Amino acid sequence: MKKLKNIKLYEGGISSIPGKKQVIKVSSNESPFGPSLRVQKAISTAKSKTHKYPDGNSLELKNALSKKTKLNINNIFVGNGSDEILGLACQLFLNKGDEVIIPKHSFLMFEIYSKISGGVVKRSSTKNLRFDVKSILNKITKKTKIIFIAQPNNPTGFYLSKEELRLLISRVPKKIFIIIDSAYAEYVTDKDYSNGINFAKKYKNIIVTRTFSKIYGLASLRLGWCYAHTDIIKLMNKVRGPFNVNQIAQLAGVEALKDKKYEKNAINHNKFWLKKMNSELSRLPVNVYDSRANFLLINVGKSVKKLNQYLLSKSIIVRLMDKYNLPDCIRLSIGKSTENRKVLKAMKEFYNAK
Ligand SMILES: Cc1ncc(COP(=O)(O)O)c(C=O)c1O
Numbered sequence: 001m002k003k004l005k006n007i008k009l010y011e012g013g014i015s016s017i018p019g020k021k022q023v024i025k026v027s028s029n030e031s032p033f034g035p036s037l038r039v040q041k042a043i044s045t046a047k048s049k050t051h052k053y054p055d056g057n058s059l060e061l062k063n064a065l066s067k068k069t070k071l072n073i074n075n076i077f078v079g080n081g082s083d084e085i086l087g088l089a090c091q092l093f094l095n096k097g098d099e100v101i102i103p104k105h106s107f108l109m110f111e112i113y114s115k116i117s118g119g120v121v122k123r124s125s126t127k128n129l130r131f132d133v134k135s136i137l138n139k140i141t142k143k144t145k146i147i148f149i150a151q152p153n154n155p156t157g158f159y160l161s162k163e164e165l166r167l168l169i170s171r172v173p174k175k176i177f178i179i180i181d182s183a184y185a186e187y188v189t190d191k192d193y194s195n196g197i198n199f200a201k202k203y204k205n206i207i208v209t210r211t212f213s214k215i216y217g218l219a220s221l222r223l224g225w226c227y228a229h230t231d232i233i234k235l236m237n238k239v240r241g242p243f244n245v246n247q248i249a250q251l252a253g254v255e256a257l258k259d260k261k262y263e264k265n266a267i268n269h270n271k272f273w274l275k276k277m278n279s280e281l282s283r284l285p286v287n288v289y290d291s292r293a294n295f296l297l298i299n300v301g302k303s304v305k306k307l308n309q310y311l312l313s314k315s316i317i318v319r320l321m322d323k324y325n326l327p328d329c330i331r332l333s334i335g336k337s338t339e340n341r342k343v344l345k346a347m348k349e350f351y352n353a354k
Contacts, residue, residue, distance in 0.1 A: 007115045010108055013319045020315045024339045027319040029154060029184075029295045031217035032269075032336040035252065036262035039218070042255040046248045054247035061245075064254040065225060071197070075227050077236045078253075080244045082183055082209040082224030083109055085236070089207060090117040090146065092235050093177050098145040103131040105156065105324050107181060110148040119146070129156045129289060129297075133168045140172065147172060150181045151196055152188060155324050155331045157291020161192040169199050169206065180208045183224075184293035186215035186263065187270050193292070197227050204229040212249075214294060215266055216256040221249040270294050273334045280344050284351045295333040297321070304328055307350055314346040 013027030035043070058078040066073040079085040086109055094100070096118035102110045103124045111121050120143075124135040136147060149168075152159040160168065165180075172178060180196030188195075200206040207228040213219035223245065228236075256262075277296055282288045287299040300307050304320065308330065311318055321329040332343060 002116075004116065007112055008108075008323070010112055011323070014317055017312055017315060017317065023315045023317055024335060024342055025317045026295075026332040026335045026339065026343060027317045028219075029214065029293070029331075029333045030219050031214060031266060031294070032334065032339065033217050033262075033266060035217045036256060036259040038255040038259045038262075039216070039252045042251045043248055046251045049247060052247070054243050054245060054250060056242050056244075058245050058250050061250045061253045062225075064257045068257045069197075069227075071227055074230045075200075075233060077226050077228065077233045077240075078245050078250075079224045079226070079240070080246075080249075081213065081222040082181065082211040082226070084222075084240070084244060085207075085209050085224055085226045086110065086179065086181065087113045087116070088236050088239055089177070089179055090114050090119060091239055092232075093145050094119045095145075097143065099139075099141060099143040101136055101139045101144060101147045103136065103149070103153070105129060105153075105326055106148065107150050107154045107183075108323060110150075110181075114146065114148075130158050131160055131164075133160065133164050133171075136168060137171050140176065144176050147176060147178045148181065149178060149196075150183070151194075152184050152291070152293045154183070154293065155295070155297050155319075155321060155326070155329070156289055157184075157293040157295060157297060158289070159188065159193055159292060162194040163192070165194055165196065165199065169203060172205070174203065174205050176205060178206050180206060182208055183211045184214055185210060186267060187274075187294050188292045189267070189271070190292060200227050200229075204231070207232060212253055212256060215263060216253075217266075218249070218252055218256060221246070221252055223249040223253050269337075270334050273337070273340050277332075277334065277340060277344065281347060284347060286351075295331055297326070297329055297331050299326075299329045301328050303350075304330060307347075310350045311343075311346055314342070314349075316343055316346055318343075 094117040185195040212223040
């Protein structure tokens with residue numbers, strides 16, 4: 001039996017508060033919107049067909065992805081959440097003792113999947129919580145097999161600029177895989193941002209993962225995809241389960257991709273509130289990091305526990321950041337307008353600010 005003692009259990013944020021009927025849950029970087037109406041219709045149609053196995057190749061969805069992104073269908077793999085793909089990549093590339101470089105304060109599943117596959121995690125350092133390309137390069141040894149880059153990163157919302165990414169990719173030996181996790185890509189509209197796919201088109205050692213959990217509001221259906229060289233896609237197809245993505249998710253994904261208006265609204269809502277929350281919270285005695293994703297990381301110093309208790313008393317659930325080694329921080333996602341106003345009000349009340 002595998003000894004998994006050194007692997008911490010992934011614990012998501014809490015989703016309820018005892019005694020509170022209605023809560024504002026801004027702890028899991030979820031979309032504040034329900035799925036689009038098109039998606040809801042597709043789900044209603046699909047629900048009477050659950051006695052049949054899904055299409056094991058997710059062909060219709062891959063076609064829809066290929067059409068929307070102009071990427072070759074043979075470079076696309078669809079998974080049960082991008083989570084599954086991260087795990088499959090570790091399973092494929094890691095042998096016991098192989099090293100994996102993960103920048104400090106990054107998505108927890110990178111470490112968990114690496115360790116399950118026998119990987120040894122090396123942490124590169126950060127500068128003001130931003131990934132440091134030099135430090136990543138310095139961590140490379142003969143044993144390095146994978147480098148994980150969350151682009152933008154959870155929990156900071158920072159990303160490596162195109163130029164930094166280019167530098168990193170050019171310096172990393174081609175036998176090392178760089179997994180660029182672009183779960184929040186759609187929210188970032190800055191010119192110096194790259195979701196990594198253009199690099200993955202050029203270099204065989206790059207895999208870019210994407211998800212329907214965030215912008216499309218399909219977290220519960222578990223749907224993600226990745227772009228990589230056909231050799232890697234072929235290997236992923238060998239190791240995945242035969243029906244890894246359920247049919248409801250596949251059909252919902254197809255419809256989600258078609259609903260451009262829903263996507264645009266979600267991006268605009270996020271952009272507006274991200275800026276507003278950042279600027280209003282920055283007036284409080286806290287340090288707000290300049291995220292580009294659908295959440296904000298906030299260093300609240302020693303008041304973190306008291307603040308959390310206060311927010312819970314107001315039915316607001318945010319994420320504490322101990323597991324990310326940021327014990328003085330909270331992370332909160334952008335909610336609906338009414339929710340964001342309540343979060344702002346509660347935060348101001350806590351700090352006696354106007
Ligand atoms: C950086 C990052 N990657 C991947 C995921 C998980 O995505 P999925 O729901 O597609 O498994 C998350 C979820 O919070 C995330 O923050």
